[in-house]
Amino acid sequence: xxxxxxxxxxxxxxxxxxxxxxxxxxxxxxxxxxxxxxxxxxxxxxxxxxxxxxxxxxxxxxxxxxxxxxxxxxxxxxxxxxxxxxxxxxxxxxxxxxxxxxxxxxxxxxxxxxxxxxxxxxxxxxxxxxxxxxxxxxxxxxxxxxxxxxxxxxxxxxxxxxxxxxxxxxxxxxxxxxxxxxxxxxxxxxxxxxxxxxxxxxxxxxxxxxxxxxxxxxxx
Numbered sequence: 131x132x133x134x135x136x137x138x139x140x141x142x143x144x145x146x147x148x149x150x151x152x153x154x155x156x157x158x159x160x161x162x163x164x165x166x167x168x169x170x171x172x173x174x175x176x177x178x179x180x181x182x183x184x185x186x187x188x189x190x191x192x193x194x195x196x197x198x199x200x201x202x203x204x205x206x207x208x209x210x211x212x213x214x215x216x217x218x219x220x221x222x223x224x225x226x227x228x229x230x231x232x233x234x235x236x237x238x239x240x241x242x243x244x245x246x247x248x249x250x251x252x253x254x255x256x257x258x259x260x261x262x263x264x265x266x267x268x269x270x271x272x273x274x275x276x277x278x279x280x281x282x283x284x285x286x287x288x289x290x291x292x293x294x295x296x297x298x299x300x301x302x303x304x305x306x307x308x309x310x311x312x313x314x315x316x317x318x319x320x321x322x323x324x325x326x327x328x329x330x331x332x333x334x335x336x337x338x339x340x341x342x343x344x345x346x347x348x349x350x
Contacts, residue, residue, distance in 0.1 A: 181252020
């Protein structure tokens with residue numbers, strides 16, 4: 131169940147207001163700046179996803195390691211983690227506005243790149259766009275730290291990366307057919323933010339009270 135939560139957080143990250151509008155630029159990068167070649171675009175998009183997945187999994191390992199050291203303080207870890215996630219959720223709901231979660235305007239140089247250079251770009255993306263993906267990435271990391279195990283942390287951030295990566299790859303290949311879908315999402319960002327923020331607040335409350343751990347144990 132915790133992997134499903136992380137997977138869904140990855141998908142929601144993809145459609146966030148600071149990430150989705152940049153997709154055409156990324157797709158242009160994957161295509162090398164020229165006419166789109168499906169095979170080449172797919173290869174480069176896969177490299178990009180591989181790059182940020184490696185970094186996110188490393189962060190998951192770190193979160194799981196810290197959680198294992200803090201296992202004896204599980205109640206405190208639950209409360210702090212839950213409060214942090216609720217904080218992220220309230221920001222999404224517009225209770226307060228923090229620019230650190232809004233990303234920035236980054237241009238992507240369009241030149242002929244391959245799988246490994248795209249993977250490097252994915253690594254840079256995972257670091258440079260942390261403020262943009264920070265809310266749900268942070269939630270996934272908080273959830274990983276609660277597991278108190280390195281392997282669990284890695285797997286949870288892998289699930290998050292898959293949730294973020296699959297839409298990236300599909301969109302890179304099918305973007306010409308998804309314009310109306312993206313336009314629909316953009317027109318309903320307010321509703322999406324409310325749903326996303328409410329989900330984060332709910333997850334945070336469950337984490338803080340220890341209820342999430344109980345529910346996961348029941349569903350295991």
